[in-house]
Amino acid sequence: MSHDVWVVVEHQDGLAKKISLELLGCARALAAAWSGKVVAFVPGGSTSQVAAALGARGADMVFAAEHPLLQRYTTDGYATVLTEALRADPPAVALFGATSQGRDLAPRVAARLGVGIVTDCTSVGVQDGTLVATRPMYTRKAIGTIRFKETAPRIAVVLPAMYPLPPEQPQRKAEIRSWPVQLDARAIRTTVREVKTIQRETIPLIDADIIVSGGRGMKGPENFALLDALARALGGAVGSSRPPVDSGWVPHDYEIGQTGKTVSPQVYLACGISGAPQHLAGMSGSKHIIAINKDPNAPLLQLADLGIVGDLFQILPKLTDAVKRVKSSP
Amino acid sequence: MPPPRTGRPPEPWAPQGERVNIIVCVKQVPDTEAPIRIKTDGSGIDETALNLVMNYYDEHATEAGLRLREQFGGSVTLLSVGHERAKEALRTGLAMGADEAILISDSAAEGVDHLGLARVLAEVIRSLPHDVVICGKISTDDNAGIVGPALAEYLNLPQATAIAHLEVDAMGTSAVVHREVEGGVEVLQVPFPAVLTVERSLNEPRYPSLPGIMKAKRKEIKTLNLAAARLTPSTVGAAASRTVLASLSTPPKRKAGRILDGDMDQAVAAIVAFLKDEAKVL
Numbered sequence: 001m002s003h004d005v006w007v008v009v010e011h012q013d014g015l016a017k018k019i020s021l022e023l024l025g026c027a028r029a030l031a032a033a034w035s036g037k038v039v040a041f042v043p044g045g046s047t048s049q050v051a052a053a054l055g056a057r058g059a060d061m062v063f064a065a066e067h068p069l070l071q072r073y074t075t076d077g078y079a080t081v082l083t084e085a086l087r088a089d090p091p092a093v094a095l096f097g098a099t100s101q102g103r104d105l106a107p108r109v110a111a112r113l114g115v116g117i118v119t120d121c122t123s124v125g126v127q128d129g130t131l132v133a134t135r136p137m138y139t140r141k142a143i144g145t146i147r148f149k150e151t152a153p154r155i156a157v158v159l160p161a162m163y164p165l166p167p168e169q170p171q172r173k174a175e176i177r178s179w180p181v182q183l184d185a186r187a188i189r190t191t192v193r194e195v196k197t198i199q200r201e202t203i204p205l206i207d208a209d210i211i212v213s214g215g216r217g218m219k220g221p222e223n224f225a226l227l228d229a230l231a232r233a234l235g236g237a238v239g240s241s242r243p244p245v246d247s248g249w250v251p252h253d254y255e256i257g258q259t260g261k262t263v264s265p266q267v268y269l270a271c272g273i274s275g276a277p278q279h280l281a282g283m284s285g286s287k288h289i290i291a292i293n294k295d296p297n298a299p300l301l302q303l304a305d306l307g308i309v310g311d312l313f314q315i316l317p318k319l320t321d322a323v324k325r326v327k328s329s330p
Numbered sequence: 331m332p333p334p335r336t337g338r339p340p341e342p343w344a345p346q347g348e349r350v351n352i353i354v355c356v357k358q359v360p361d362t363e364a365p366i367r368i369k370t371d372g373s374g375i376d377e378t379a380l381n382l383v384m385n386y387y388d389e390h391a392t393e394a395g396l397r398l399r400e401q402f403g404g405s406v407t408l409l410s411v412g413h414e415r416a417k418e419a420l421r422t423g424l425a426m427g428a429d430e431a432i433l434i435s436d437s438a439a440e441g442v443d444h445l446g447l448a449r450v451l452a453e454v455i456r457s458l459p460h461d462v463v464i465c466g467k468i469s470t471d472d473n474a475g476i477v478g479p480a481l482a483e484y485l486n487l488p489q490a491t492a493i494a495h496l497e498v499d500a501m502g503t504s505a506v507v508h509r510e511v512e513g514g515v516e517v518l519q520v521p522f523p524a525v526l527t528v529e530r531s532l533n534e535p536r537y538p539s540l541p542g543i544m545k546a547k548r549k550e551i552k553t554l555n556l557a558a559a560r561l562t563p564s565t566v567g568a569a570a571s572r573t574v575l576a577s578l579s580t581p582p583k584r585k586a587g588r589i590l591d592g593d594m595d596q597a598v599a600a601i602v603a604f605l606k607d608e609a610k611v612l
C-alpha cells in the first residue's frame with residue numbers, strides 16, 4: 001500500500017464537478033499528513049480536457065482512464081475499472097463524492113475489494129496515525145467518529161461542501177498518465193437508455209453557496225416563483241422541506257433533510273419551514289442560517305443565526321428587490 | 331487475493347412459471363421523531379427506552395415487492411439481521427402483506443460492519459429462490475446506503491440504486507427504472523435477477539389492514555443464527571469489521587442567533603446586512 005490519496009473525479013462537458021475539486025482539497029491535507037501524493041483518477045469517454053485542469057487544483061498525478069464504454073456511468077463498467085486500478089496500485093485512501101454516482105459505486109467497489117468504507121463523511125482525517133472519518137448519525141442528533149482498520153485502500157464517500165474549493169494555481173502542473181482500460185461490453189449488465197436532463201433556471205443544490213428553501217408555509221406551487229426570483233438574484237439554488245414535495249408543488253430532488261439531500265451552504269434561508277428534526281438533519285450544518293416564519297415559536301427561528309418573525313409573502317418580494325439593488329450598485 | 335474480475339455476461343434466467351420470488355431486506359431503526367440518548371461512554375445509543383420502527387425506506391421496498399407480487403404472482407419474503415426485537419419490524423411488513431419473514435439473530439454478529447451485514451444477507455438469500463432483491467436506498471439510523479450495492483456484489487447481480495420508478499416487462503425478466511441523478515433522471519434497463527434499492531418517490535406504502543395485522547401476529551417468524559447461514563463470527567463479527575465506531579457525540583451547538591419581530595422593512599434591511607457583513611455573500 002502506498003501513502004497516496006486517490007480522488008475519483010466526476011466530470012461533465014470537460015469540467016470536473018465541484019465536489020471532485022473539494023475532494024482534491026481534502027486529499028491534499030491527507031497526503032500531507034502521510035507524505036503521499038494526491039492522485040486524481042478520471043474515468044470517462046473523453047478525459048483529456050478535465051485531466052489537464054486538475055494539477056492546478058492540487059493533484060500531483062492524474063490517471064486518465066479513457067474508454068468508449070465509460071462515456072456514461074454504469075455500475076458494472078466503473079466498478080470493474082476502479083477495482084482493478086485500486087488493486088493494481090492500492091492507495092491509502094480513495095475518496096468519492098456523495099453523489100448519485102459515488103453512492104452507487106463506492107460500496108460496490110468496497111465490497112469487491114473487501115475494504116473499509118464510510119459514507120456521508122463530514123470530515124476525513126488522520127488521528128494518531130489512524131484514518132478517521134466523522135459523519136452525522138441518527139437524524140444528525142449525533143456525530144459519529146469512525147475509525148478505519150488498515151485495509152488497502154480505505155474508502156470515504158464525502159458529503160458536498162465539507163471542504164473549500166482549492167484555489168486555482170495555474171502554474172501548478174500534474175503528471176498525466178493514461179490508465180489502460182480493458183472492458184468488455186458484456187461485463188456491463190445494465191443499459192442506460194437515456195439521461196434526461198432537467199433544465200432549471202437556478203443552479204443545482206449540490207453546487208450552491210446560497211440555498212433559498214420553502215416549506216408548507218409557501219402555500220402552493222405558484223409561490224415558489226418568489227423563491228426562484230430571490231435565488232436568481234443571489235445566484236443560489238432553491239430547495240424545500242418535505243411537504244411541498246409530497247403535495248407535488250416541487251419535484252423530489254428539491255427535498256432537504258433525512259429523506260432528501262444533506263446540504264451545507266454558506267447561507268441557508270428557510271421560508272415557511274418549522275424546523276422538524278428530519279429537516280434539520282439535512283441543513284443544520286449550514287454555515288449561516290436565516291429563517292423567516294410567522295410563528296415566533298418555530299424551532300428553526302431558535303436555531304437560526306438570524307430569525308425573522310413575519311409573513312414571508314410580504315418579505316420575499318422586498319428582499320429580492322433589495323438584493324438586486326445591492327448587486328447592481330457598484 | 332481473488333483474480334481480478336472483468337465482469338461476466340448475464341446468466342440466463344427465467345422466472346419459474348411466471349412467479350416472481352421477491353426478497354425484501356428490512357432493518358429496525360429508531361423512530362426519527364424520537365430524541366436519542368447517547369451512552370455515557372459514547373459507544374452508541376441507549377435503545378432500551380427507544381421507539382424502534384421499520385426503516386422508512388424499507389416500507390417503500392416492501393410496497394414495491396407487494397406490487398410485483400400482485401402483478402406477477404409469487405411471494406415476498408422479508409429478511410432482517412438484528413436483535414429479537416427486530417421481529418416487530420418484520421411483523422409490520424407481514425401486516426402489509428408479505429408472505430414470510432426470516433430474522434437472522436446472533437450475538438456473535440454484534441459489531442458487524444455494513445459489508446459484514448450484506449454478507450450475512452447474501453448467504454441467506456443464496457439459499458432461497460430469488461428473482462429480485464429489494465432494499466431501502468438507505469436506513470434512517472445512519473444513512474449509510476452500503477448494504478444494497480454490497481449485497482449485489484456478493485450475489486454477483488446487477489444493481490440499480492435509489493430508484494424512483496419501476497416498470498417490469500411483461501415476462502418479468504427485466505426492469506426499466508428511473509434514478510434521480512444530479513440535474514436529471516437516468517433511465518436504466520436492468521436484467522433480473524437483480525438488486526434494487528428504492529427511493530421514497532417510488533411509491534406510497536400501504537397501511538397494514540386490521541386483518542393483515544391479526545394474521546401477522548400469528549405468523550411464525552423463522553430465526554436463524556450465523557451457523558445456519560454457514561457463517562462464523564470470524565468472517566462477519568466485530569473482529570472482521572473494517573470500520574469501528576470509535577465514539578458518538580452530540581453535535582456542536584450553534585451559537586445563539588438574533589430574532590427580529592416587527593417592521594418588515596427593518597427585517598429586509600437586517601437580512602441584507604447579514605448577507606453582506608456576516609455571511610459575506612453579497
Ligand SMILES: Cc1cc2nc3c(=O)[nH]c(=O)nc-3n(C[C@H](O)[C@H](O)[C@H](O)COP(=O)(O)OP(=O)(O)OC[C@H]3O[C@@H](n4cnc5c(N)ncnc54)[C@H](O)[C@@H]3O)c2cc1C
Binds near residue numbers: 271
Ligand atoms: C421518516 C421521516 C422522514 C422525514 N424526512 C424529512 C425530510 O427529509 N425533510 C423534511 O423537510 N421533512 C421530513 N420529514 C417531515 C418532517 O417531520 C416535517 O413534517 C416537515 O419537515 C415539516 O415541513 P414544514 O416545516 O415545511 O411544514 P410545517 O411543519 O407545517 O411548517 C410550516 C411552517 O410555515 C410557517 N408559515 C406558514 N405560513 C407562513 C407565512 N405566510 N409566512 C411565514 N411563515 C409561515 C408556519 O408557522 C410553520 O412553522 C420526515 C418525516 C419522517 C417521519
